[in-house]
Amino acid sequence: MSSEQYLAANLRRAVAEDPRTAELGVRVTVRGDHVMLSGDVACAERRAALEEVLHETAPELTIYNDVRVTPAGEPEGEEDLR
Amino acid sequence: MIRVAAVGDIHLGEDMRGHLRPALEKVGEHADILLLAGDLTRHGTVVEAEVVADEFADLPVPVVAVLGNHDHQDDKPLEVTKTLQDKGIHVLEGTTFTHRVNGCSIGIAGVKGFGGGFAGKCGSAFGEREMKAFIQHTCDIAETLEQALSELDTDIKVALTHYAPVPDTLRGEPPEIYPFLGSYLLGEAIDSTGTHLAVHGHAHFGTEQGLTPGGVRVRNVAQPIIRSAYTVYVLEGSS
Numbered sequence: 001m002s003s004e005q006y007l008a009a010n011l012r013r014a015v016a017e018d019p020r021t022a023e024l025g026v027r028v029t030v031r032g033d034h035v036m037l038s039g040d041v042a043c044a045e046r047r048a049a050l051e052e053v054l055h056e057t058a059p060e061l062t063i064y065n066d067v068r069v070t071p072a073g074e075p076e077g078e079e080d081l082r
Numbered sequence: 083m084i085r086v087a088a089v090g091d092i093h094l095g096e097d098m099r100g101h102l103r104p105a106l107e108k109v110g111e112h113a114d115i116l117l118l119a120g121d122l123t124r125h126g127t128v129v130e131a132e133v134v135a136d137e138f139a140d141l142p143v144p145v146v147a148v149l150g151n152h153d154h155q156d157d158k159p160l161e162v163t164k165t166l167q168d169k170g171i172h173v174l175e176g177t178t179f180t181h182r183v184n185g186c187s188i189g190i191a192g193v194k195g196f197g198g199g200f201a202g203k204c205g206s207a208f209g210e211r212e213m214k215a216f217i218q219h220t221c222d223i224a225e226t227l228e229q230a231l232s233e234l235d236t237d238i239k240v241a242l243t244h245y246a247p248v249p250d251t252l253r254g255e256p257p258e259i260y261p262f263l264g265s266y267l268l269g270e271a272i273d274s275t276g277t278h279l280a281v282h283g284h285a286h287f288g289t290e291q292g293l294t295p296g297g298v299r300v301r302n303v304a305q306p307i308i309r310s311a312y313t314v315y316v317l318e319g320s321s
Contacts, residue, residue, distance in 0.1 A: 022124045022152070025091075025286030025306060040286060040306035042093050043101065070305050074105045075112060078085065078314035081279065081299060 036064040089312040090119025090283020091304040105311030110142030114183040119283035120150025120244025131162040135169035148192040150244035176226030189236035195245030196220040199261035224267035231275035237319025241280040250292025251302035
């Protein structure tokens with residue numbers, strides 16, 4: 001089982017350090033022959049780039065990409081701190 | 083009363099050009115000043131900084147920023163800073179910005195901040211050269227933050243950092259990585275200077291609301307947390 005932990009650590013470093021992704025805010029969880037990605041990225045292209053980098057690093061794994069794209073609209077309301 | 087808009091961790095690059103602009107063009111309807119809590123770029127390149135500079139140029143409210151760790155990745159923080167400043171963005175690092183709205187003055191003191199951890203669970207400037215340099219970097223930054231906050235003589239004082247000054251706003255992140263997400267030394271600087279609000283980013287899995295040990299409100303405005311182009315806080319001075 002410890003090999004899953006090493007694999008998850010290596011994949012997490014890959015998505016953080018590969019310039020195509022540079023994502024430190026994405027979680028990588030390995031379970032058997034599946035890898036799940038979770039967290040938020042800024043746009044759909046970056047969400048897809050995560051799969052590209054992961055697939056190159058570990059082509060044998062099936063990817064569940066649960067990463068969400070962060071909304072960038074106007075805020076709804078405000079917080080009153082007075 | 084002053085309305086403060088804030089966002090961090092926008093991670094802009096050429097692929098994101100214009101992404102925030104529709105919401106930003108309406109920022110004047112929501113707020114009187116806009117704070118950017120670091121990680122404005124992905125890799126800290128000048129090309130990415132130009133995207134950020136264009137995105138936040140010519141807005142109806144002052145834009146005040148600090149850099150984050152991503153903005154240092156290409157080892158060009160001074161060039162990134164200059165690129166933003168050339169488009170009118172006020173980039174702080176141990177410095178301050180003041181603004182007056184409807185007779186109420188607000189002062190922002192900003193630093194990037196750094197890690198080290200929180201009281202009882204933090205690193206010390208001891209041992210290997212690398213460890214001493216790590217903690218000393220935080221000590222130096224916290225000192226400049228305290229000095230900058232002390233120099234402010236405004237109705238409202240806000241501390242703007244990228245790294246977190248308290249662990250409260252990190253809830254949701256693994257506790258093991260808290261020492262890479264912030265430092266109690268930043269919180270200590272905030273608590274010793276009569277500050278009204280502390281705004282930071284960096285912790286994408288954290289939570290928005292926290293409090294320093296001295297009772298100062300802390301807000302984590304990382305974009306994955308606030309889930310909009312910016313969020314808005316309404317403040318009033320204590321005087």
